[in-house]
Amino acid sequence: MLSTLLGQFSVIGAAAGGPVIESSGWLMENVWIIPFIPAVAFALIIMLGKKLPKGGAEIGMASILAVFVLSVLTGTQWMSARDKSVPETGNEEAAALVVDVGDAGDVVGDVDASVDPVDDAGLEGEADGVAAPEDGLLVGTGGGTGGTETAQAADAVSGGVVSTSEFETAADADGEGGGGQFLPVVRDWTWWDVGGLDIRVGTMVDGLTVMMLVTVGLVSALVHLFSLEYVKGDSRFTHYYAFLSLFTAAMLLYVVSSSLMQMLVAWELVGLCSFVLIGHWWEDKNNTDASMKAFLTNRVGDIGLLVGVTILIVTLGTSDVLEINRLALSGGASHLVLLVASVCLMAAVASKSGQFPLHTWLPDAMAGPTPVSALIHAATMVVAGVFLIGRLYPVFWEGLSIGTSSFNLMAVMGAFTTIMAGLLAFVQRDVKKVLAYSTVSQLGYMVMALGVGAWGAGMFHLFTHAFFKACLFLGAGALSHACHHSFDMKAEMGGLRKKMPLTFWTFIFGTGALAGVPPLAGFWSKDEILAGAWAGQENGYPIIFVMGCVTAFLTAAYMTRVIYLVFFGEYRGHDTPHDPPFVMAFPLMVLSGLALFAGFFNLPNTSIFEGLPSNIQERFLHYVEPTYFEAFPLVDHSGFIPWIAVLSIFLGIAGIGLTAMYYRKCIALGVTELPDGPTSRNKLAAAGYTFLENKYYLDHLYTGIIAGGTKGVIARATNWFNSNVLDGIVNGVGKTAVKGGDWTYKNIDQGVVDGAVKGSGALSSGMGQVLRHIQTGKVQQYGALLFAGVTVLAAVFIVVV
Amino acid sequence: MLLNQFLLLAAVLFCIGVYGVIARRNAVMVLMSVELILNAVNINLVAFGRLHDVVFGHVFALFVIAVAAAEVGVGLALVIMIYRNKSSVDLDQVDLMRG
Numbered sequence: 016m017l018s019t020l021l022g023q024f025s026v027i028g029a030a031a032g033g034p035v036i037e038s039s040g041w042l043m044e045n046v047w048i049i050p051f052i053p054a055v056a057f058a059l060i061i062m063l064g065k066k067l068p069k070g071g072a073e074i075g076m077a078s079i080l081a082v083f084v085l086s087v088l089t090g091t092q093w094m095s096a097r098d099k100s101v102p103e104t105g106n107e108e109a110a111a112l113v114v115d116v117g118d119a120g121d122v123v124g125d126v127d128a129s130v131d132p133v134d135d136a137g138l139e140g141e142a143d144g145v146a147a148p149e150d151g152l153l154v155g156t157g158g159g160t161g162g163t164e165t166a167q168a169a170d171a172v173s174g175g176v177v178s179t180s181e182f183e184t185a186a187d188a189d190g191e192g193g194g195g196q197f198l199p200v201v202r203d204w205t206w207w208d209v210g211g212l213d214i215r216v217g218t219m220v221d222g223l224t225v226m227m228l229v230t231v232g233l234v235s236a237l238v239h240l241f242s243l244e245y246v247k248g249d250s251r252f253t254h255y256y257a258f259l260s261l262f263t264a265a266m267l268l269y270v271v272s273s274s275l276m277q278m279l280v281a282w283e284l285v286g287l288c289s290f291v292l293i294g295h296w297w298e299d300k301n302n303t304d305a306s307m308k309a310f311l312t313n314r315v316g317d318i319g320l321l322v323g324v325t326i327l328i329v330t331l332g333t334s335d336v337l338e339i340n341r342l343a344l345s346g347g348a349s350h351l352v353l354l355v356a357s358v359c360l361m362a363a364v365a366s367k368s369g370q371f372p373l374h375t376w377l378p379d380a381m382a383g384p385t386p387v388s389a390l391i392h393a394a395t396m397v398v399a400g401v402f403l404i405g406r407l408y409p410v411f412w413e414g415l416s417i418g419t420s421s422f423n424l425m426a427v428m429g430a431f432t433t434i435m436a437g438l439l440a441f442v443q444r445d446v447k448k449v450l451a452y453s454t455v456s457q458l459g460y461m462v463m464a465l466g467v468g469a470w471g472a473g474m475f476h477l478f479t480h481a482f483f484k485a486c487l488f489l490g491a492g493a494l495s496h497a498c499h500h501s502f503d504m505k506a507e508m509g510g511l512r513k514k515m516p517l518t519f520w521t522f523i524f525g526t527g528a529l530a531g532v533p534p535l536a537g538f539w540s541k542d543e544i545l546a547g548a549w550a551g552q553e554n555g556y557p558i559i560f561v562m563g564c565v566t567a568f569l570t571a572a573y574m575t576r577v578i579y580l581v582f583f584g585e586y587r588g589h590d591t592p593h594d595p596p597f598v599m600a601f602p603l604m605v606l607s608g609l610a611l612f613a614g615f616f617n618l619p620n621t622s623i624f625e626g627l628p629s630n631i632q633e634r635f636l637h638y639v640e641p642t643y644f645e646a647f648p649l650v651d652h653s654g655f656i657p658w659i660a661v662l663s664i665f666l667g668i669a670g671i672g673l674t675a676m677y678y679r680k681c682i683a684l685g686v687t688e689l690p691d692g693p694t695s696r697n698k699l700a701a702a703g704y705t706f707l708e709n710k711y712y713l714d715h716l717y718t719g720i721i722a723g724g725t726k727g728v729i730a731r732a733t734n735w736f737n738s739n740v741l742d743g744i745v746n747g748v749g750k751t752a753v754k755g756g757d758w759t760y761k762n763i764d765q766g767v768v769d770g771a772v773k774g775s776g777a778l779s780s781g782m783g784q785v786l787r788h789i790q791t792g793k794v795q796q797y798g799a800l801l802f803a804g805v806t807v808l809a810a811v812f813i814v815v816v
Numbered sequence: 817m818l819l820n821q822f823l824l825l826a827a828v829l830f831c832i833g834v835y836g837v838i839a840r841r842n843a844v845m846v847l848m849s850v851e852l853i854l855n856a857v858n859i860n861l862v863a864f865g866r867l868h869d870v871v872f873g874h875v876f877a878l879f880v881i882a883v884a885a886a887e888v889g890v891g892l893a894l895v896i897m898i899y900r901n902k903s904s905v906d907l908d909q910v911d912l913m914r915g
Contacts, residue, residue: 792914795846795907799838 040096042089043200043220049085049228050267052078057261064253072243075256079236079263086232090225094638097197097222197642199224201337203273214334219273222639223405223474227270230481231395235263237602238390241489244598245386245496255295255384262288266395270402274334275324278403282320282367285396286313292391293383305382312376316366320403323359326352327410340409340646350413357414360403361424368400369455370462371432375713378439378451381502385492388447393454393488394481401461401477408470412648417468421556426466426548430562433459435711437569441576442707445502446491449577453529454484456566460544463563467556469547470650471617471636476540478635479613483528483536486606490522493599494581497592504577510586517594519582521607526578528610530571531667533660538667539614541567542660543653550653567663571670579678619655822863830856843895843905847888854884 042048056078064071203217239259246255265288269281294306328334330352331342343353364370369377380392391397404411404425415423436455443449457480464473494508497515501507512519528535531542545567548560586592594600617635641647709715789800829852836849858877865873899905 790914792911793908794910795838802834802838 040092040200042085043092044202046089046218046220046271049082049089050264050271052081053260053264053267057257057264060253060257060260064257071253071256075260076239078260079232079239082263082267083232083236086225086228089220090229093220093222093225097638199337201273203335206274206276212328212332214276215274216277217273218271219336220271221641224270226474226478226639227402228267230478231263231266231270234394234481234485235390237485237605238386241492241599241602242386244596245492246384251295258288258291259390262292262391262396269399273336275328275336275339276334279320279324282399283317285399286310286317289380289391289396292387293380295384295387302382305379309376309380312373313366316363316373319359319362323356323363326356326359336406337646340407343409343413344645344648353410353414357411358424360407361428364400364403364462365428368397368458368462370428370459371435372713374432374436374455375710375717377455378448381447381451385447385488385495389485389488389492392451393484397454397458398461398477398481401458401465401473404462404465405470405474408465409646409648417466418648422558423466426463426556426559429459429461429463429466430559432456433463433566434562434569437566437573439707439710440573442704444505446494446504446577446581447502449573450484450487450491453570453573456570457484460541460563460566463559464544464547467548467559468650469544469653471640471652472540472543472547474639475617475635476544479528479536479540482606482613483525483610486521486525486603486610487529489603489606490518490525493518493595493603496595496599498588499590504580507588508581509584510582511592512582514586514592515594517600518603521603522582523578524607524610526574530574530671531567531663533664534614536610536612536614538663539617542663545663546653546656546659549659550656564662564666568666568670571667572674575671575674576678579675579682583678584682819863819867822859826856826859829859841906841908843898843907846907847891847895851884851888854880
């Protein structure tokens with residue numbers, strides 16, 4: 016089977032990079048094409064968009080469809096390569112494989128079987144027996160096998176470009192239930208080389224990358240489609256599509272990066288696109304303020320990223336992500352360095368992924384068009400921070416001691432954010448703001464999952480959340496499209512269940528997934544996170560587990576509130592809302608379908624599902640979680656814990672039930688809040704409500720106290736400096752110049768220069784007066800003078816000489 | 817060689833010439849005095865040429881004679897023009913260049 020793989024390679028090699036994309040590997044090596052397509056589309060739309068009949072949207076749609084198709088193909092290539100990497104039988108077979116590989120190498124000819132240092136380390140480290148994860152990491156792996164390894168330079172494919180790509184398969188020699196090793200496909204070039212520091216640029220494909228590629232590609236494609244109708248007739252329609260394309264390009268570039276420096280560039284590019292798209296309707300001051308706030312808040316985190324990346328690159332001497340991960344795990348940098356680097360990177364994560372205390376920009380970012388909110392501020396860009404943790408997990412693992420502690424910065428930040436944002440979601444009138452806080456809360460869940468060591472669960476939640484949150488956001492877009500562009504649940508909505516049945520049902524699926532109702536997507540991922548928090552690593556994270564449970568309850572409750580306010584009761588607007596047209600309905604249906612089914616990609620490996628074939632369980636984990644243990648920590652998998660699943664179902668139902676009871680009373684009375692609700696009866700509740708309505712006063716803290724305080728002091732200091740020092744210098748210089756000028760005028764100009772001019776004039780005229788008497792006009796007199804002069808000169812000559 | 821006599825002769829001729837140039841009023845006489853000066857120089861040239869037994873002096877003297885002929889030609893033409901304008905060749909009356 017491995018030889019067939021190589022055989023396919025050789026065919027492609029012969030075709031010199033021809034479009035044989037169904038073969039495994041070609042796309043994984045040339046994955047740069049995927050971000051390149053929307054980048055070209057951006058340039059084309061900007062240049063030609065306005066002249067096209069659809070304003071450039073057709074280019075955007077075509078490029079994003081191509082991206083989606085290529086992403087899925089890359090994913091299938093990865094999956095088939097991943098499956099082939101796991102030997103299914105014993106030693107003999109593996110030994111045969113080695114021979115096969117050798118043969119294939121001979122046949123191919125210019126496939127170079129050279130082994131670079133990474134490979135070397137890979138093989139030898141393997142022989143020492145890297146401990147395998149305990150249970151069922153690799154389903155269908157047989158007993159232990161010898162190492163098999165193939166490495167091939169991509170020269171055959173790319174014709175002389177400095178590049179490497181390797182497929183490495185190696186099975187664990189100890190044979191404790193298997194544990195294959197499968198390296199990502201890396202292809203990189205030197206970007207610049209300064210002072211012995213080789214900064215590289217390139218692509219890296221592994222399970223995490225293809226997962227992100229597919230997620231971003233799909234959500235972006237659906238958002239492009241949805242936007243066709245949603246922003247139709249907008250004055251900057253072309254501009255909108257151009258920046259959707261640029262955003263997609265930047266995000267894809269980010270996820271395929273093999274180098275930290277490249278990730279930094281793409282990260283900033285993503286931030287820029289976010290800024291542009293939030294401020295898309297910049298005629299309104301609120302929107303420009305929101306985009307400014309998003310940008311500046313992100314800048315705070317970007318400093319953290321810059322410092323963190325610099326620390327890692329300088330101390331570890333490489334920009335390569337895999338290499339950094341390997342060095343971080345093998346003690347290439349001290350714990351202190353990793354701790355500082357990971358804390359700096361956490362600042363970046365907090366800003367981009369909306370973690371406390373830098374989450375404040377995310378709800379304000381809802382000022383952008385709703386499809387943008389769905390794409391950027393729910394499904395893709397905001398998970399850039401989570402992706403950063405996932406990508407550099409060994410750095411955080413070592414730096415924050417995730418494996419051995421039961422309390423660390425990442426877990427606490429995530430857990431705190433998730434509860435905090437969940438509470439804020441209760442007091443919002445604006446349906447998009449509820450979803451925004453819910454996004455913050457769910458991002459907190461992901462960070463929390465990573466913080467407790469549940470890497471796979473965190474990434475799975477990222478995956479499922481992208482779909483159901485995009486579904487909810489696009490649903491909110493459809494609602495506002497129907498309710499004259501308002502998002503106010505209390506004033507403009509209510510009773511839409513009958514009027515917009517399709518939107519209602521898709522919204523219900525999204526909500527169910529978010530609230531963790533089995534068997535929808537969110538239930539599976541959330542349950543995994545809770546199980547990971549309880550029993551994940553050495554000590555477990557009991558406090559974090561409790562916070563996660565509280566959030567599960569809160570999530571179910573606030574989403575039920577949204578459903579009641581929007582879809583039940585009497586319609587409070589003044590129009591006839593109706594379901595959106597097909598181009599908007601189709602993305603909703605696709606996403607709600609995924610909200611239903613995405614959870615089954617990672618069914619737990621447990622006896623409850625014994626009847627099912629074993630190879631449909633934990634598929635997500637199987638394909639996405641890295642197995643190269645030099646560059647990825649040995650994460651303990653908690654597995655499926657029945658009582659936690661029951662607890663999370665109970666919490667979800669309790670949240671839904673209690674809220675539903677409250678709002679049934681409201682509906683009976685025909686109001687949006689009970690007149691004698693807890694906030695009017697209880698002073699403490701009222702105070703809490705005010706506290707929440709003011710968003711914990713964080714905005715006041717930032718703009719009023721921190722910005723205001725610093726601003727005033729800095730302004731006064733600057734003013735003093737300006738009026739005293741700078742103005743003094745300027746005035747002094749000016750005065751000196753004036754005085755110098757005066758003096759120069761009086762003395763130099765009037766005295767010397769004018770004196771010389773006038774003097775020379777007077778002199779010549781005086782001399783003329785004197786000499787005119789000599790000029791008699793009589794030639795003989797001139798002759799006499801001439802001779803007299805000559806006589807005098809002759810006399811002098813004689814006397815002197 | 818009797819160089820001194822030649823030099824003395826030349827000096828006397830030169831002085832007579834200078835006197836003539838400065839003191840005579842008649843333009844023609846002034847021109848003739850100029851010829852005297854030139855010939856005084858010629859005598860010197862030839863005398864020194866002979867003294868050093870080289871031919872340069874004679875050659876130079878021949879040049880001077882040629883140039884003097886041309887000069888006299890130009891000079892007489894001027895005198896004729898002056899005469900036509902003023903009916904006189906009195907140099908005292910020709911003071912148009914007075915400052």
